[in-house]
Amino acid sequence: MAEGSRLKALGNAFSSSLQPPASSPKRSSIRWIPGGVTAALGFGAAGVSAGIKRGRKPDMTLVVSDPPAVCAGTLTTNRVQAAPVLLSRTRLKGEVANAVLLNSGCANCLTGPRGLQDAVALSRMVARELGVPERQILVASTGMIGRRLPVSKMARVIPLLVRRVSRAGHRQAALAILTTDTKAKEAAVVGRLGGRLCRLGGMAKGAGMVAPAMATMLCVLTTDVAIEQALLDELLDHAVEASFNRISVDGDMSTNDTVFILANGRSGVRIRRGTSLADQFAQMLNQVTERLARLIVQDGEGATRTAAIEVGGAKTEAEALACARQVATSSLVRTMLTSGDPNVGRIAAAAGASGARFRPDQLEIRINGQPVVVQGCAVRIGKTMARQLADSRAVSIHIALHAGRAHAAMLTCDLSEAYVRLNARYPS
């Protein structure tokens, strides 16, 4: 459980998802486009400063759909859940949402019944301003834990926030949800499905080592396809499992982790279960979530390089994933990545501690394609390879267990002194 998924997920059909994106299948035509969370038709966004954070940094975001969108979400499975998570969980039971209100600087967690009232009150103000039902506003927060939201400050800027909503607002929206992230994280694609164009985009903020106060990951996805809620929910769970649940992370699951998707049907493309359109839409969704997950790892606190951990030849996919996760979250492996000096013992020990079944004398490990463990024995590493590793910003570690045919992958970043510095100094 400790090492389990960050977010609930119904399936785990996707594996090795963090490989470089495969070339698009012949008959689909998916392309990257700008626009982030407002790339899809009918969406607008804005980000403003309410003074929750110091220094007039943007800290409140609104994403609006016109018409109201079918919504789905995956929320933290932590037993301690922030007020906005509790509120949104209820509201996702409704079929449609008009808007998502997000803030950074305060997580509204460990705030009890009054924290829930604060979240309800803010969503009510937004609903009034938009002229839509209160229950159709989703909410998410990230930042300090244990403090109440500064509701009156936030209330004061809601009219401005609503006025500012536009297709051009995606970048301000993406900036206003950041905490210690250094960059806005946006991605969007357009696809030709059944002869018509449709779009899917989104924005995210960091998780795990990325967000020290609470390791919170937030993500809002938007699309202009028409789709029923149950199918949208299912596809989102698969996409999250193959992306955000495959990045690591310091093992700390947040009280606020939230991924929402809104689908408003504006493109006129309808996605039905079991069709080739559904496959193509799933591919668009996976591409965007994988890109956002990768951006999160690359912007990890103090990160100087990323590492893709690929495990092959496992008896089961669960064992492959457990092995990849153990290696990806090992403090010893991650500090090794900082130095760039390959210490294969740390990788082998983490694999051996993962619970994955394999014969130690069959174990093989490659770093950036170079064998470093062959048939359970360490291979002496030349200076060229050590130099090559020290220079690479994206390391690949491949572990072959030779025990079966299942495989899985995780993406991680190194653990640097800067990480500790940031996290030790982040105020409570």
Added chain:
Amino acid sequence: MAEGSRLKALGNAFSSSLQPPASSPKRSSIRWIPGGVTAALGFGAAGVSAGIKRGRKPDMTLVVSDPPAVCAGTLTTNRVQAAPVLLSRTRLKGEVANAVLLNSGCANCLTGPRGLQDAVALSRMVARELGVPERQILVASTGMIGRRLPVSKMARVIPLLVRRVSRAGHRQAALAILTTDTKAKEAAVVGRLGGRLCRLGGMAKGAGMVAPAMATMLCVLTTDVAIEQALLDELLDHAVEASFNRISVDGDMSTNDTVFILANGRSGVRIRRGTSLADQFAQMLNQVTERLARLIVQDGEGATRTAAIEVGGAKTEAEALACARQVATSSLVRTMLTSGDPNVGRIAAAAGASGARFRPDQLEIRINGQPVVVQGCAVRIGKTMARQLADSRAVSIHIALHAGRAHAAMLTCDLSEAYVRLNARYPS
């Protein structure tokens, strides 16, 4: 499994074992004595330099028992096991041992069949020099992984090592097993059991964050009681579960973790199952292993303070332990300890991610006795408390789940920049 026990253990009857040692029961009389691994009658030890490490540091240790001792051990459960672990596992099936040969500087792991041959050859030389059967020599190694032992260098000093063995040699022995530890770790007690004195002592080297190359923990315990192997094995497993398995640790389980105990009967005290003497002997054993575990955490790499994580009111002991372990191994909690600035959200989030069942609105957390979360709500922390926390070398974090009556404890240390520096620079 990833977060499981470092070493196999048959039972888990002990809990909250890392509280300050309770005062001795009325009728027993257990006292701390000097002497470490040679405090018990009939044991001698020595530590010399074989040149495995640079700079003529001591790196080979021998502990000898006269007469041969009944032996037991708990060994790493990592799937990747070093050659000395594989060899000692076989030899523990015999009932008695004459000696334990240990080295630092090279783990003899990922070395394949030739690594096993090296370990056998060295134990044979020691056996010849002592004039005892080869199968009665136990072995343990710690240090770099993936390199073979420098057997000829080591062979050259074996005669000297054997000659040096004496009761006075315990400190040199304890020094020669260290890697990045900064201090020798020794503990010993004497008890009056059934009117006669008997002794139990030992030495250890660090685990987890303590030993970067491989996170290896080594421990040799010696006693002059007479006891059958099965009972000794059982008592050792209990003691290890309540001590070395309750310290954290960066979550990395070593390929070389080893705890041996030798009992030679020289005191004339016989321990039989189900007697009060057995209880008193278990108490001696627990006291020594708990002290050694505490010394390991205090000497953690870069550690500036320790923290006892106590979880009460859990539904089951397994859940209490899972919760304590999750908090103790959280990078976010451990970097918070470095700063000394209490960030209660990190503690609550780790508890919530542990899988332990509780109602979030019942959660209570105290730091150094001061309530910081009450009924699931954060309490504002005064400056006095923040200062007190910043000043304390030993922090206590108490988590009350109010879901049952089970409890458990873990001991951890902070995660500092010095840890990362050490581990990034430790060569492979």
